[in-house]
Amino acid sequence: MRIELRSDTFTRPTPAMLNAIMQAEVGDDVFQEDPSVNRLEAMAARLFGKEAALYCPSGTMSNQIAIKVHTQPGDEVICEQQAHVYIYEGGGIAFNSGAQVKAIAGVNGRIKAEQVVTAINPDDVHKARTSLVCLENTSNRGGGSCYDWNDIVAISQVCTINRLKYHLDGARLFNALVATGQKPSDYGEVFDSISICLNKGLGCPMGSILVGSAAFIKQARRVRKVFGGGMRQAGFMAASGIYALENNIERLKEDHDHAKQIAAKLAGKDFVGEIMPVETNILIFGVKGRFTAASLADTLKHFDIHCMAISPTQIRMVTHLDVNDEMVDKLLSVIDGL
Numbered sequence: 001m002r003i004e005l006r007s008d009t010f011t012r013p014t015p016a017m018l019n020a021i022m023q024a025e026v027g028d029d030v031f032q033e034d035p036s037v038n039r040l041e042a043m044a045a046r047l048f049g050k051e052a053a054l055y056c057p058s059g060t061m062s063n064q065i066a067i068k069v070h071t072q073p074g075d076e077v078i079c080e081q082q083a084h085v086y087i088y089e090g091g092g093i094a095f096n097s098g099a100q101v102k103a104i105a106g107v108n109g110r111i112k113a114e115q116v117v118t119a120i121n122p123d124d125v126h127k128a129r130t131s132l133v134c135l136e137n138t139s140n141r142g143g144g145s146c147y148d149w150n151d152i153v154a155i156s157q158v159c160t161i162n163r164l165k166y167h168l169d170g171a172r173l174f175n176a177l178v179a180t181g182q183k184p185s186d187y188g189e190v191f192d193s194i195s196i197c198l199n200k201g202l203g204c205p206m207g208s209i210l211v212g213s214a215a216f217i218k219q220a221r222r223v224r225k226v227f228g229g230g231m232r233q234a235g236f237m238a239a240s241g242i243y244a245l246e247n248n249i250e251r252l253k254e255d256h257d258h259a260k261q262i263a264a265k266l267a268g269k270d271f272v273g274e275i276m277p278v279e280t281n282i283l284i285f286g287v288k289g290r291f292t293a294a295s296l297a298d299t300l301k302h303f304d305i306h307c308m309a310i311s312p313t314q315i316r317m318v319t320h321l322d323v324n325d326e327m328v329d330k331l332l333s334v335i336d337g338l
């Protein structure tokens with residue numbers, strides 16, 4: 001029994017999702033004639049209370065498209081120093097948009113309105129023009145942490161006053177929504193654009209959805225084509241997205257419960273250091289004494305349990321729909337025996 005905890009991107013489509021894929025009606029989406037893609041985009045736009053949406057091959061592409069549309073070359077983008085858009089997208093902000101980043105040190109991946117205010121450049125020829133603020137919720141490197149809603153609103157007010165665009169990397173936004181009991185439309189109201197990953201805990205083989213105003217999505221569609229992301233019969237994959245939005249959101253709570261159970265078990269062990277607060281499906285903990293992160297990951301591998309050493313002293317485990325109760329029980333007993 002393989003237990004895959006390296007990432008929630010390892011999920012594979014269930015028989016029911018595969019069936020939805022097989023049944024999909026398709027057309028040419030570059031001509032906007034794929035009924036399944038059109039349906040997914042309409043569904044996502046409605047869910048977030050936005051005018052339009054765009055289906056993209058990956059979360060990286062939907063973030064990068066949003067940044068490209070919201071900025072001009074030479075602009076500055078404000079984000080947290082461990083943000084995915086900054087550290088995990090291959091330098092894409094510079095490569096694709098010719099923009100630079102002002103990275104802010106947050107707490108568990110989260111930044112505050114006062115920090116954003118301080119980071120905005122004055123209108124001065126020496127300075128890059130600040131044009132965009134990107135948040136990430138949940139925060140990946142922050143251990144799946146969720147933003148406090150009041151902080152999101154406070155930053156949106158700073159953006160409005162300073163005429164900055166406001167983008168959310170919501171790769172795992174549904175995890176945050178399930179954890180906090182909020183609605184997608186709450187987020188749609190404050191952000192100019194939101195990117196949602198369908199390929200993580202929602203269980204699709206691929207894909208991401210970008211939501212925004214009609215004018216924004218019109219531009220985004222053009223940029224997606226330029227980036228090489230215009231797909232033809234993408235409806236097969238979009239059908240998995242429709243299935244996920246209809247069936248796989250509420251169950252994210254199980255993943256959160258699993259992550260908390262694992263954290264509780266680790267808490268008693270002598271080789272475990274600091275455990276970051278577990279709010280959703282990501283568990284990051286420190287390793288000390290008898291193990292290094294690499295040697296612990298290696299030991300677990302002998303039990304067919306796969307996790308990731310994200311630093312010499314930290315392990316990350318991510319729960320998802322292919323990690324069931326039985327697997328968690330086995331992991332707990334393996335931890336007990338270490």
Ligand SMILES: *Cc1c(COP(=O)(O)O)cnc(C)c1O
Binds near residue numbers: 063085139
């Ligand atoms: C996974 C992820 C993305 C996008 O990833 P893709 O693999 O390109 O779909 C973006 N932001 C965060 C926070 C992520 O975890």
